[in-house]
Amino acid sequence: MDKIIVTITGLLSIAGIYWFFFGKKEETVMTASDTWTITVDGGYKPNVIKIPKDKPATITFLRKDENNCLEEVVFPDYKIKEYLPLNKEVTITLPSPHKPSSFHCGMSMFQGKIETV
Numbered sequence: 299m300d301k302i303i304v305t306i307t308g309l310l311s312i313a314g315i316y317w318f319f320f321g322k323k324e325e326t327v328m329t330a331s332d333t334w335t336i337t338v339d340g341g342y343k344p345n346v347i348k349i350p351k352d353k354p355a356t357i358t359f360l361r362k363d364e365n366n367c368l369e370e371v372v373f374p375d376y377k378i379k380e381y382l383p384l385n386k387e388v389t390i391t392l393p394s395p396h397k398p399s400s401f402h403c404g405m406s407m408f409q410g411k412i413e414t415v
């Protein structure tokens with residue numbers, strides 16, 4: 299009887315571990331999309347985006363922060379610099395292929411990261 303309980307407990311914890319990792323992986327499924335929305339409010343939310351290497355990525359920025367410093371977003375590796383008007387969506391398309399890179403505000407005080415998958 300004890301053996302059965304131990305076996306069941308063992309199987310359940312293995313299932314739990316699988317569920318945990320599988321669940322985490324499932325979260326990254328949203329990275330397979332080709333559009334992202336980043337809210338600019340005291341920084342970039344989210345500030346890490348994962349994009350597929352070989353697909354152009356369309357990122358929509360919505361600035362809700364009046365801070366002048368955030369009115370410009372720069373993607374140095376793509377040589378893209380864009381003005382972000384307050385409360386207006388701005389769409390930026392990053393041409394593929396991608397490599398890990400970053401983006402930041404005009405003065406580089408707020409940063410975001412691009413990871414590739």
Ligand SMILES: [Cu+2]
Nearest residue numbers: 367403405407
């Ligand atoms: Cu800044």
